Every structure is written in C-alpha cells, then in structure tokens.
Amino acid sequence: MREREVVQRNLALQRQWYGEPLGDRVRRLVVAYRTSQAQLAEVLGISAPMLSQVMSGRRAKIGNPSVLARLVMLERKVFTPGVAAGESEAVQQALEDVKGSRPALGRDSVPVRQAGNNEExxxxxxxxxxxxxxxxxxxxxxxxxxPALAGLLRRAACGGSGAEDSGSA
Structure with a gap:
C-alpha cells in the first residue's frame, strides 16, 4: 500500500507541476511519433528506466531541465504540417532535431506569472x-x-490604479 500512496502523491505533484501526469504526455508523443518509449527516452536524453518511472508515477519529476525542454519541443513539433500529416521524413527529422538540441532554460525562456493579479x-x-x-x-x-471583460478594459485604461468604474453609462 505504501508504494501506491507514493505513486498517487507523485501523480498529484505532476498534475500541479506539469499540468497533467507525465505518463499521459509521453504516451501522446509515442503515438504521434510512432516510436517506442525507449526510443523516445533516447531522444529526450533520459534513460528508458527513468522515463518509465516518471510515467508510472514512481518518480515525481524530471530533474534535468533540458529533458523537460526537449519534451516540450516534441509536443510543439507535433503541430508542424509534416509531422501532423504523419510523413515519415518529417517525423524522423523532428526526432533528430530534438535529440540533437541543447536547450537551456534561462530567465528569458520561462514565462513569469505575477503572484497576485495575473491580469496585470x-x-x-x-x-x-x-x-x-x-x-x-x-x-x-x-x-x-x-461585465468582467469591461472591468478588465477599464483597469487597463487607468493603469490598474484602482480607479475602476464598475458601470459607466
């Protein structure tokens, strides 16, 4: 039972950190690229056993930011015309491009959300x-x-200074 609790906790953490369990994301990529989990792990730059552990929830996170960046790159490349059409050459090229990439996360590559009021x-x-x-x-x-959209426009007009007009005529 203990292992089951750990897996459930890890899957909940994955939902919080990544928006959904990583197993769901990886399975979609395996289908979209018509590849094996082991081959996908190689493209991502992670061992197949490690990818399996992350997918099953036995591990909560991908520790290497470059691996996560490659996962996102593959997700985005799914929508390129050749890959979306299932063209073998385009699929293979996308996999090779991502495998050969050396992504780096820096202060300009990660969107920052303000803690309080995201509409700012x-x-x-x-x-x-x-x-x-x-x-x-x-x-x-x-x-x-x-009315909510109107309020947003009014707050933008006044620069968010709090001079919100809740209903002008």
Missing part, C-alpha cells in the same frame, strides 16, 4: 494597441454583455 500582464499589451479613452469606450460597449 495583459494591461501593457492592451495599452499598446489602444489609448485609455479607447479602452474605456470598448468597456462601455461590452458592459451589458461581458
């Missing part, structure tokens, strides 16, 4: 495409149908 990330983007009075105007148009 949207404010600068909104202010780049519209002036405050335009954001207010759009908020007025949306207010009756989408």
């Amino acid at each position: 990330v949207a404010w600068p983007a909104l202010r780049q495409i519209a002036q405050p009075h335009e954001l207010e105007w759009a908020a007025d148009l949306l207010d009756g149908y989408h």
Whole structure:
C-alpha cells in the first residue's frame, strides 16, 4: 500500500507541476511519433528506466531541465504540417532535431506569472494597441454583455490604479 500512496502523491505533484501526469504526455508523443518509449527516452536524453518511472508515477519529476525542454519541443513539433500529416521524413527529422538540441532554460525562456493579479500582464499589451479613452469606450460597449471583460478594459485604461468604474453609462 505504501508504494501506491507514493505513486498517487507523485501523480498529484505532476498534475500541479506539469499540468497533467507525465505518463499521459509521453504516451501522446509515442503515438504521434510512432516510436517506442525507449526510443523516445533516447531522444529526450533520459534513460528508458527513468522515463518509465516518471510515467508510472514512481518518480515525481524530471530533474534535468533540458529533458523537460526537449519534451516540450516534441509536443510543439507535433503541430508542424509534416509531422501532423504523419510523413515519415518529417517525423524522423523532428526526432533528430530534438535529440540533437541543447536547450537551456534561462530567465528569458520561462514565462513569469505575477503572484497576485495575473491580469496585470495583459494591461501593457492592451495599452499598446489602444489609448485609455479607447479602452474605456470598448468597456462601455461590452458592459451589458461581458461585465468582467469591461472591468478588465477599464483597469487597463487607468493603469490598474484602482480607479475602476464598475458601470459607466
């Protein structure tokens, strides 16, 4: 029973850290690239037994950031036209590209979310495409149908200074 509890805890941690269990993500890649788990492990730069342990939940995380980066690279390459169409050459090329890559995680390669109010990330983007009075105007148009979106536009217009107008006419 102890091992089962550890596996359940590890799978819960994987959901928290990676959005879902790594076994689900890896199985999708095995199918998409029509490869074996052992071959996928080689492409990722991890041993097959280690990948198996991570997939089954006997291990909680992938310790090497480069391995995780390669996993994400493979997930993204699934959507390239040749790979998506199942073309053998494109699939093989994608696997070779990822296997030969030397990804590095740095401060510019990982998105940062602000701890408190995630919508603050949207404010600068909104202010780049519209002036405050335009954001207010759009908020007025949306207010009756989408009050939450209208509120976001108003907060962006005022720079998040707290001068939110909850319902202008």
